[in-house]
Amino acid sequence: MTETRHVRSPEKGTARRSWPSWPEVAPNAAQYLMDALHSERWAISSLYNGSVLYERRFAEQFARYLGARRCVPVDHCSSALIIALEALGIEHGSEVIVPALTWTATATAVFRAGLVPVLADVDPATGCVTPQTVAAVMGPLTRAVIVVHWACVMADVPAIRGMVEQRGIPVIEDAAQAHGAAWEGRRAGTLGDFGCFSMQHAKVLTCGEGGALVTNRIELAQRLEELRADSRSYRADPQPGQLELAETTSVMGANFGMNELSAALLCAQLEILPAQHARRNANYLLLESLLENIEGVTLLRRDPRQDELSLYEVPLVFHDSTWSNSRIADELARELGLRVYTPREPLHRSPLLRPQSKPGLRPLAEHFNRRNAGRDFPGASHVSSSAVVLHHSAFLGADDSMHALAAAVRMVATRAARP
Numbered sequence: 001m002t003e004t005r006h007v008r009s010p011e012k013g014t015a016r017r018s019w020p021s022w023p024e025v026a027p028n029a030a031q032y033l034m035d036a037l038h039s040e041r042w043a044i045s046s047l048y049n050g051s052v053l054y055e056r057r058f059a060e061q062f063a064r065y066l067g068a069r070r071c072v073p074v075d076h077c078s079s080a081l082i083i084a085l086e087a088l089g090i091e092h093g094s095e096v097i098v099p100a101l102t103w104t105a106t107a108t109a110v111f112r113a114g115l116v117p118v119l120a121d122v123d124p125a126t127g128c129v130t131p132q133t134v135a136a137v138m139g140p141l142t143r144a145v146i147v148v149h150w151a152c153v154m155a156d157v158p159a160i161r162g163m164v165e166q167r168g169i170p171v172i173e174d175a176a177q178a179h180g181a182a183w184e185g186r187r188a189g190t191l192g193d194f195g196c197f198s199m200q201h202a203k204v205l206t207c208g209e210g211g212a213l214v215t216n217r218i219e220l221a222q223r224l225e226e227l228r229a230d231s232r233s234y235r236a237d238p239q240p241g242q243l244e245l246a247e248t249t250s251v252m253g254a255n256f257g258m259n260e261l262s263a264a265l266l267c268a269q270l271e272i273l274p275a276q277h278a279r280r281n282a283n284y285l286l287l288e289s290l291l292e293n294i295e296g297v298t299l300l301r302r303d304p305r306q307d308e309l310s311l312y313e314v315p316l317v318f319h320d321s322t323w324s325n326s327r328i329a330d331e332l333a334r335e336l337g338l339r340v341y342t343p344r345e346p347l348h349r350s351p352l353l354r355p356q357s358k359p360g361l362r363p364l365a366e367h368f369n370r371r372n373a374g375r376d377f378p379g380a381s382h383v384s385s386s387a388v389v390l391h392h393s394a395f396l397g398a399d400d401s402m403h404a405l406a407a408a409v410r411m412v413a414t415r416a417a418r419p
Contacts (some may be wrong), residue, residue, distance in 0.1 A: 019338050019401065022393035023206050024276065026268035031380060034331055035266035038194035044229060044257045045245060048238040056234075059212075062273035063179070066187040068195065071222045073263060075256045077176045077198035079211040079256035081109035083227040084172050084194040084253075085144060085208055087220050090115060092181045093094070093367065094143040099129045101380035102148045103344065106174050106350040110146070111355050118142070125301040127315065128155035132364055138164070139371075141257045145171050149178035149188050151313040151389070152284070156190035157183065172196065176419055179205045180277055182308035189214050199266060204280075207262040222248060228256040261297040280395040281309045283402050287395075291404035296320060297413050311395055315343065316409060318374060323416040329388040331415075335408040341389050377394040388404035 034055050034148050041045070044055050054059055055073050063071035074080050085096065092114040098106050100119040107117040122131045127150040145164055161171045171191075173182075175197035178188035189195020194217075199210035214222060224232035230243035231253045291297055296319045302309075313417045320326055325342050332340040355365035396403070 005266045012355075018397070019336075020390070020393050020396035022396075023201070023269075024272065024361055024396070025200045025412070026272045028271060029265055029268040032264040032268045033261060036260045039260065042260045044260075045243065047402075048240055048244045050240055053244070054267055055258055058258075058263045058266045058270070059103060061267060062212055063214060065270065065273075066189055066214055068187075068190050069218050070214065070221045070224075072213045072221075072228055074211045074213060074228050074256040074267075075258055075259040076105075076209060076256075077174070077196050077200070078105045078109045079113070079128050079209040080194075080196035080211045080227065081106065081146070081172065081254075082113050083114040083224055083256065084213055085110065085115060085198060086227050087194075087223050088142045088144060088170055093141075093364065095139060096364055096369065097129075097134055097137055097142060097145045098347070099146075099150070099380070100346045100348060100377040101127055101150060101343070101383055102174065102347065103176070104347065104350055106146055106148060107347055107353055108355075109362055110167055110199060111364055111368075114364070114370065115143070116141075116364050117347075118368075119372050119375070119377065119401065121377040122150070122379045123381065124382040125298055126155070126303075127151055127383050128153055129160070130156065131159045135163060138167075138169075139401045140157050140177075141171060142167075145169060147171055147192065148174040151177060151180060151300060151315050152309060152311045153179050153302045154178060154183050154188055154302060155298045156305075160193060170194075176200075176203065176211075177312035178310050179203070180308065181310035184305050184307060188310070190216065193217060199262070200273060202312075202391065204276065204375075205266065208267065210258055210262045210266060212258075221268065223251055227253040228253050229253055230255050240374050258342050270357055277308075277310060277335075280392055281310045283310055283395040283397070283399060284309060284314065286399055287314075287402045287406060290402060291316075291409065293309050294406070294413055296362040296417055297409055311392040313392065314390045314392070314395070315383070316386045317383070318413065318416065319386065321386070321416040321419050322418050325386055326406040330411055331412045332388060332408055334410065335416075336405065338405075339391065341388055343384045343387050346377050346384055348375065363370065 098117045109119040170193040173195040174194040175189040181188040197212045230336040231249045239243045239349040355361045
């Protein structure tokens with residue numbers, strides 16, 4: 001049952017309306033958490049006592065859900081990106097292409113792996129990079145491409161991969177916002193060499209903080225485990241009283257492990273994810289039809305080959321408005337009693353991406369500044385300045401909420417229209 005919170009506009013708006021709260025607690029969450037709590041195994045570094053770790057259960061279940069051969073749970077999506085880059089053995093100071101429109105961690109993870117992010121513009125109609133925008137910034141030092149599936153739209157990973165694989169360049173999917181989305185029947189995260197997911201509080205699959213990497217490159221499985229567990233990987237046949245992790249030490253790793261309470265919660269939340277997707281997606285398609293007759297407002301364009309949606313955020317793009325998108329967001333929020341906000345600034349203007357603030361990153365920061373200096377990103381700037389965003393939880397309610405949302409959008413669009 002969806003919990004609701006009641007929010008009323010302080011100045012004006014519709015009559016009191018209920019919007020779904022987030023997160024929704026899965027029916028089995030308490031049982032699994034209590035089981036993990038009393039298991040005497042709160043981490044992958046605990047002694048083996050015959051019980052199966054929830055971390056390993058989640059890895060198997062999430063890999064099966066996505067159709068991937070292997071899943072390595074981690075503490076954050078940033079860690080998944082780091083170990084993906086490290087598993088590829090890329091030389092220090094090499095370049096990795098990332099979208100200009102994404103959360104800062106996509107780029108900061110590149111720095112943390114000792115590499116340099118190079119920004120690629122996005123298609124203003126989709127918010128995602130394209131083969132053309134990636135090709136435009138490829139250089140002799142390019143060693144990988146990170147493709148972000150943004151908000152509720154998937155990037156064309158097959159086309160991008162087909163373009164770069166001629167040079168032996170791998171593709172990493174940042175699927176932090178795309179759990180369960182599919183392109184021609186294949187889930188996000190399984191189209192590139194690696195798929196990296198976030199289970200942070202706001203995501204559609206959440207444990208508060210967490211992440212996972214998935215791959216079909218089974219030859220790198222042990223290396224990935226070592227990179228996230230201080231050079232250790234799972235034993236094939238652990239004995240009671242023995243650590244389940246063996247010091248296999250083919251590569252130096254770090255401690256990016258997921259704890260058992262988070263893994264137990266994810267096992268429960270994964271059980272309700274398909275039903276949540278069905279509810280959100282039905283409301284999204286309804287809103288899409290309701291917006292067709294509202295002039296000057298569109299949703300992002302999704303490719304017809306994206307045959308399954310996963311909503312994280314839903315951007316509404318206001319074209320030729322006399323108002324700023326921050327004012328539009330404020331007006332819609334007051335009208336609906338719902339949080340409406342604007343996209344983040346593109347990375348070339350983001351106050352969060354400041355590698356020069358860390359002395360240890362100075363050479364990489366100087367390379368980053370030289371490579372990206374003086375460049376414009378019109379696609380990312382357009383989306384950032386013209387869209388307002390709704391969190392996916394707004395789509396978990398009854399379909400009458402979509403009618404109320406469309407009515408509010410119509411009113412604001414009319415008032416904000418250019419004369």
